[in-house]
Amino acid sequence: MRTEERQRTPVFVRKVRRFWWLDTVPFRRFVLRELTSVFVAVYSVILLLFLLALSRGREAYEGFLRWLDLPGIVVLHVVILAAVLYHTVTSIQLASQIQEVRLGGKVLPRTFLAAGLAAGWVVASAVVAYLHVWR
Amino acid sequence: MAKSTRPARAEPFFWLLFTAGGGVSAFLFPAHIVILGIAWAAGWLPDDALSYDRIVGLVQNPLTKLYLFVLVVLPLFHAAHRIRYGIRHELRVEENKHVVASACYGAAFVGTALTASILLRI
Amino acid sequence: MPEGTVALKVARYRPERAPTPYFDDFEIPYRDDMVVLDALNYIKDDVDGSLTYRWSCRMGVCGSCGMMVNGEPRLTCAVFLRDFRPGPVVVEPLRYFPVIRDLVVDISQFLEKLKLVKPWILRDEEKPVSEGEYLQTPEEVEAYKQFSMCINCMLCYAACPVFGLDDDFIGPAAIALAHRYNLDSRDQGRAERRAIIGVEWGAWDCTFVGECSVACPKHVDPAVAIQRTKLDLATAALKSVLWPFGGSR
Numbered sequence: 001m002r003t004e005e006r007q008r009t010p011v012f013v014r015k016v017r018r019f020w021w022l023d024t025v026p027f028r029r030f031v032l033r034e035l036t037s038v039f040v041a042v043y044s045v046i047l048l049l050f051l052l053a054l055s056r057g058r059e060a061y062e063g064f065l066r067w068l069d070l071p072g073i074v075v076l077h078v079v080i081l082a083a084v085l086y087h088t089v090t091s092i093q094l095a096s097q098i099q100e101v102r103l104g105g106k107v108l109p110r111t112f113l114a115a116g117l118a119a120g121w122v123v124a125s126a127v128v129a130y131l132h133v134w135r
Numbered sequence: 136m137a138k139s140t141r142p143a144r145a146e147p148f149f150w151l152l153f154t155a156g157g158g159v160s161a162f163l164f165p166a167h168i169v170i171l172g173i174a175w176a177a178g179w180l181p182d183d184a185l186s187y188d189r190i191v192g193l194v195q196n197p198l199t200k201l202y203l204f205v206l207v208v209l210p211l212f213h214a215a216h217r218i219r220y221g222i223r224h225e226l227r228v229e230e231n232k233h234v235v236a237s238a239c240y241g242a243a244f245v246g247t248a249l250t251a252s253i254l255l256r257i
Numbered sequence: 258m259p260e261g262t263v264a265l266k267v268a269r270y271r272p273e274r275a276p277t278p279y280f281d282d283f284e285i286p287y288r289d290d291m292v293v294l295d296a297l298n299y300i301k302d303d304v305d306g307s308l309t310y311r312w313s314c315r316m317g318v319c320g321s322c323g324m325m326v327n328g329e330p331r332l333t334c335a336v337f338l339r340d341f342r343p344g345p346v347v348v349e350p351l352r353y354f355p356v357i358r359d360l361v362v363d364i365s366q367f368l369e370k371l372k373l374v375k376p377w378i379l380r381d382e383e384k385p386v387s388e389g390e391y392l393q394t395p396e397e398v399e400a401y402k403q404f405s406m407c408i409n410c411m412l413c414y415a416a417c418p419v420f421g422l423d424d425d426f427i428g429p430a431a432i433a434l435a436h437r438y439n440l441d442s443r444d445q446g447r448a449e450r451r452a453i454i455g456v457e458w459g460a461w462d463c464t465f466v467g468e469c470s471v472a473c474p475k476h477v478d479p480a481v482a483i484q485r486t487k488l489d490l491a492t493a494a495l496k497s498v499l500w501p502f503g504g505s506r
Contacts, residue, residue, distance in 0.1 A: 011355035030467070068171065081172070088164075133180055142452055150491055
């Protein structure tokens with residue numbers, strides 16, 4: 001193994017802009033995708049509050065239902081839904097890139113898995129709705 | 136390179152929780168949000184759909200409790216992981232990265248404990 | 258026949274003259290089939306012989322001529338000037354790397370990282386020559402072929418914001434190449450590479466921005482290689498906890 005004295009010429013290190021993600025559309029879309037996680041956390045907390053109210057008895061629970069009736073809270077849920085749907089769409093996109101699907105030795109195009117996952121999402125939503133509302 | 140060559144022992148597990156939480160929230164949250172957060176207020180649900188007696192009956196089933204535990208807890212770890220990296224890469228808070236990570240996952244653990252204790256009380 | 262002219266704005270860094278980089282403007286004769294590299298060669302031959310840059314094959318296989326063209330990491334031998342006329346076409350050194358001179362960046366750290374992941378066939382025991390070659394079916398070659406197309410051009414590093422924030426990050430190409438060897442049926446070094454890439458500044462720093470795969474001129478898709486590597490690392494970690502007996506391969 002050769003060891004040599006590396007002559008250090010002066011190199012110029014360029015600074016990276018603080019909010020680098022403002023620079024391109026793909027970067028901004030990436031940040032939007034990551035931001036959905038905040039809304040996911042908020043909804044987990046709302047679910048937790050729902051369960052807390054349930055655990056405290058009838059009065060507390062019905063108070064929570066009245067809170068859900070407030071127009072501002074409905075708007076909040078619409079905003080959360082928009083963010084979570086973007087999370088769903090991007091998750092399906094990413095998963096269809098990572099996971100290869102083989103049929104008869106050939107790798108299927110990514111859109112197959114994406115469509116399958118989308119169909120799975122529809123089915124899961126229908127099952128949740130059925131169990132939550134009508135069962 | 137003066138960086139540590141120790142394998143990151145905890146990272147694989149937080150990444151798995153992040154991935155699982157992403158799947159749970161992506162596939163199951165939209166339905167729950169629409170039902171509880173929009174359809175109820177809009178009057179689209181049958182009158183007794185969210186009645187106390189009915190919901191308590193549903194939730195007391197241990198399978199439902201398991202489902203709800205997963206539904207609430209895994210997305211918390213998903214968010215904790217993304218927020219941890221968002222603080223570092225997007226907000227550019229690059230100091231104390233282990234403190235930030237511990238705070239994020241710590242909050243998720245607190246949420247886990249709360250969820251478990253609440254579900255056990257129902 | 259030259260068909261008019263095209264303008265270029267080329268980054269210069271000449272520490273013996275000025276302590277910081279600056280831009281030089283050039284207006285050169287234009288032909289419809291010119292790529293950015295042709296323009297740089299014209300400048301060096303006919304306008305300013307001091308312009309310093311790397312290039313070699315001029316056909317997209319050597320990986321030498323990676324630079325920022327209008328803010329995007331490109332191989333200058335593959336970017337046609339006709340897409341940017343009248344210009345000015347802005348040419349800068351590859352982003353996130355230290356600049357040595359003009360358009361030449363310091364790639365020594367990348368080469369260190371490449372060596373670190375052992376991008377060669379690792380065997381527990383070498384087959385003796387008398388036993389003949391290692392045989393592979395076409396399917397076994399398909400399994401890793403895509404990731405073997407890497408030409409080490411480092412456009413993926415210039416596209417990766419995580420690398421831009423922390424140059425300790427081992428980076429897309431290094432992980433993609435480790436993945437290529439892990440997938441090779443002749444290789445037995447997966448466990449060894451796991452220990453190397455499973456560090457904090459290895460695969461885990463990646464947040465799947467995905468721009469590395471967009472920038473890659475050879476369609477290696479390093480982003481996917483990294484996520485599959487994370488999955489492999491995670492399942493190995495799970496297995497070692499749930500089933501701590503026996504080695505892993």
